[in-house]
Amino acid sequence: MTSGEIFGHLTVAALVFMLLPVTRLGLAARGAALLAALGLAFVPVAGLSIGDYTRSYTDDVAITSLLWLLWGVALRVSGRAPTPLRQHRQLALVFAVLALALYPATLGLAAHDPYRLGFSPAPMLAAAWVLCLGLWWMRNALAVALISLATVAYLLDIKDSDNYWDYLVDPLLGLYCCVYLARDGWRRRRGQAAAAL
Amino acid sequence: MPITTINPASALEGRYPVTAPSLRFWLVPLLLSLLFGYALWQARALEVAPFAVPAPAEGAGDSALDRLLVPEFESRFASTGFHSHVHSSSIAPLPDGGLISVWFAGSREGAEDVNIRTSRYDPATQRWGEEFKLISRETTERVLQRDIRKLGNPVISLAPNGRLWLFYVSVSMGGWAGSAINAMHSDDGGDSWSAPRRLITSPFLNISTLVRNPPVFHRDGSMGLPVYHEFLGKFAEYLYLSPDGRILDKFRISSGNHSLQPAIVPLGGDSALALLRNAGVEHGKVLATYTRDRGRTWSEHVPVAPWNPDSAVAAIGEGDGHILVALNDIADGRFRLTLYQTDETLKNWRQVAVLDESPRPEEWVEPALFRDSLHRKYTAIAEDGEETPGMLAELQRHAEKRACRHGSCTFKYEYPTLIRAANGDFHMVYSWNNTLIKHVVFNHAWVEKG
Numbered sequence: 001m002t003s004g005e006i007f008g009h010l011t012v013a014a015l016v017f018m019l020l021p022v023t024r025l026g027l028a029a030r031g032a033a034l035l036a037a038l039g040l041a042f043v044p045v046a047g048l049s050i051g052d053y054t055r056s057y058t059d060d061v062a063i064t065s066l067l068w069l070l071w072g073v074a075l076r077v078s079g080r081a082p083t084p085l086r087q088h089r090q091l092a093l094v095f096a097v098l099a100l101a102l103y104p105a106t107l108g109l110a111a112h113d114p115y116r117l118g119f120s121p122a123p124m125l126a127a128a129w130v131l132c133l134g135l136w137w138m139r140n141a142l143a144v145a146l147i148s149l150a151t152v153a154y155l156l157d158i159k160d161s162d163n164y165w166d167y168l169v170d171p172l173l174g175l176y177c178c179v180y181l182a183r184d185g186w187r188r189r190r191g192q193a194a195a196a197l
Numbered sequence: 198m199p200i201t202t203i204n205p206a207s208a209l210e211g212r213y214p215v216t217a218p219s220l221r222f223w224l225v226p227l228l229l230s231l232l233f234g235y236a237l238w239q240a241r242a243l244e245v246a247p248f249a250v251p252a253p254a255e256g257a258g259d260s261a262l263d264r265l266l267v268p269e270f271e272s273r274f275a276s277t278g279f280h281s282h283v284h285s286s287s288i289a290p291l292p293d294g295g296l297i298s299v300w301f302a303g304s305r306e307g308a309e310d311v312n313i314r315t316s317r318y319d320p321a322t323q324r325w326g327e328e329f330k331l332i333s334r335e336t337t338e339r340v341l342q343r344d345i346r347k348l349g350n351p352v353i354s355l356a357p358n359g360r361l362w363l364f365y366v367s368v369s370m371g372g373w374a375g376s377a378i379n380a381m382h383s384d385d386g387g388d389s390w391s392a393p394r395r396l397i398t399s400p401f402l403n404i405s406t407l408v409r410n411p412p413v414f415h416r417d418g419s420m421g422l423p424v425y426h427e428f429l430g431k432f433a434e435y436l437y438l439s440p441d442g443r444i445l446d447k448f449r450i451s452s453g454n455h456s457l458q459p460a461i462v463p464l465g466g467d468s469a470l471a472l473l474r475n476a477g478v479e480h481g482k483v484l485a486t487y488t489r490d491r492g493r494t495w496s497e498h499v500p501v502a503p504w505n506p507d508s509a510v511a512a513i514g515e516g517d518g519h520i521l522v523a524l525n526d527i528a529d530g531r532f533r534l535t536l537y538q539t540d541e542t543l544k545n546w547r548q549v550a551v552l553d554e555s556p557r558p559e560e561w562v563e564p565a566l567f568r569d570s571l572h573r574k575y576t577a578i579a580e581d582g583e584e585t586p587g588m589l590a591e592l593q594r595h596a597e598k599r600a601c602r603h604g605s606c607t608f609k610y611e612y613p614t615l616i617r618a619a620n621g622d623f624h625m626v627y628s629w630n631n632t633l634i635k636h637v638v639f640n641h642a643w644v645e646k647g
Contacts, residue, residue, distance in 0.1 A: 002342075005342055047338075047339070048338070048342065048343075048344060052342045052343060052344070053344050055342075055343060056343035056344035056345075056369040056370075057344070057369060057370050057402070058402060059397075059402045059403040059404075102400055103400065103401050106399065106400055106401065107399075107401055107405075107426070107428060107429045107430065108426055108428070108429050108430025108431075108432055108452065108453075108454070109429060109430070110452075111449070111452045112449070113434075113447065113449050115399070115400050115447065116446055116447045116448065116449075118400075119243070119444060119445060119446045119447065120240065120241075120242060120243045120445075120446060121240055122237055122240040122242070125233055125236045125237050125240055126233070126237060128233065129229065129230070129233035129237075132229050132233070133226055133229060136225050136226060136229070141225075144225065144229070148229060148232055148233075151232060151233065151236055152232065154236070155235070155236055155239065159397075160394075160395060160397055161397035162397065162443055162444045162445075163397065163400070163444070165400050166397060166400060169400075170400075171400075171401055171402055
């Protein structure tokens with residue numbers, strides 16, 4: 001299996017597990033549910049596994065997406081508290097900004113193509129360095145871990161892509177973060193309105 | 198000892214602690230600095246090598262010079278089988294002096310049974326061999342471990358180091374806008390090929406990058422593959438690849454929603470021309486743009502003289518400042534394929550020859566005329582033994598299935614690819630009524646006489 005195939009199957013397994021209602025189950029049952037989700041990703045259908053089909057349509061997810069998902073899985077399996085809200089918001093903001101800066105322009109809605117910055121990524125690496133320092137100053141260790149490990153993966157060339165962007169963000173991550181921020185903002189506004197009454 | 202002291206009341210919200218950072222707090226910035234410092238040290242600035250401009254034809258001896266002086270033009274079919282849809286051919290010279298051509302064929306464009314087919318031209322016998330399947334949808338799916346719905350647009354090219362490159366698109370979902378590019382190579386003149394490898398060219402699900410025209414090469418062996426997008430916009434790009442096929446950079450050739458399928462002609466070490474298919478909604482002319490910095494930036498594209506009915510354009514430099522351009526110079530349809538000679542300014546256009554055309558200067562003709570013309574043209578250039586009644590009937594059946602609708606038929610001579618072999622001969626392949634691939638070969642003397 002290539003690294004892309006491994007990541008594809010792990011992504012499907014993690015997504016399925018995160019959607020399962022396992023919080024009230026015991027540790028052994030949660031572990032069994034995780035194994036079942038992993039097994040589901042390998043179920044063959046007409047010559048390809050479910051993981052392969054998913055990867056066919058979504059392409060390989062970013063390293064940050066996969067690690068964030070796996071972190072969520074680890075918290076759920078171990079029964080630990082989810083990522084603090086403020087950290088989650090910061091993460092969502094970072095990846096939403098990256099996605100909004102990248103996708104519309106690179107798909108042709110602007111004359112310049114930000115994607116090409118990722119092929120000779122010195123300016124992007126410098127920006128990611130500053131971003132990581134800032135996130136660490138804000139005590140967001142998870143965000144620092146995701147971005148720095150994605151950079152390690154880029155240096156090790158473990159994805160098929162030669163572009164740093166593809167290690168940092170993918171469309172599904174961008175979509176999730178935008179929807180999360182929109183929903184979070186709406187909830188906060190509704191909460192403020194209720195408090196004012 | 199904890200790194201920081203967390204205020205329990207703010208833990209759930211993840212607010213910042215108020216205590217001063219400990220010494221251990223600074224370990225992470227130090228590690229980050231080491232990581233990103235190393236990454237920055239590794240990330241060297243990209244140098245784009247000058248274009249490798251093809252030299253004028255070699256005159257290796259008296260016989261070679263004679264060949265250059267005597268006008269020569271020949272035509273034949275490169276494909277030998279009949280399929281309901283045969284399209285998008287490409288051609289490359291082989292190290293042994295032969296030729297190899299590729300195209301896609303199947304029951305219809307985008308069908309699951311479409312595969313990439315190939316045949317070889319033997320210079321000794323001066324004939325194309327039997328065509329055969331080079332790569333199929335099923336093989337691509339099995340190797341890439343991805344659901345593949347259809348294949349298309351193969352492009353073949355011989356690199357200066359003798360490596361043959363094959364690029365083709367595959368689609369997992371949707372129409373051609375969902376295409377991704379796959380690359381294969383051969384180091385033994387096409388006898389054996391590497392497994393297909395997916396090129397990651399777009400951050401958005403890696404969709405909507407297509408290839409149509411052959412790459413150009415730079416002096417260090419790197420190559421520039423002209424590609425195009427047709428998802429939210431229709432625009433051209435220059436994919437800059439290392440000699441082993443890794444993506445080094447990507448430069449935008451055009452922007453907007455109406456330019457496709459760039460054909461690149463190197464003009465000098467730093468400069469090149471791109472001719473673009475005009476995919477605008479109104480009748481349009483061929484579009485042109487220039488680079489003066491080895492492909493990194495391109496001028497605003499402008500229309501030039503010939504018409505372009507949203508169809509593919511092929512171009513190649515002659516090495517003496519002239520450029521040959523093959524295209525459908527008509528406002529509508531693809532029933533006439535013309536070869537022009539122009540210069541680097543693109544202001545002077547001379548018609549060299551009409552390579553193929555409908556017997557009547559209009560897009561749709563009656564079936565009887567279509568059938569008659571098809572037979573005459575086919576028998577005029579078919580190799581000995583190919584023009585049996587059975588073959589003619591088969592040709593007619595496939596051609597009419599493709600070309601006839603509501604009592605009228607249309608000729609299609611389209612999707613040309615132009616190359617120049619080491620001996621100076623020009624070779625062109627194109628879709629012949631989407632039923633066969635036609636190959637024409639001519640020399641510089643024929644161009645000048647035309």
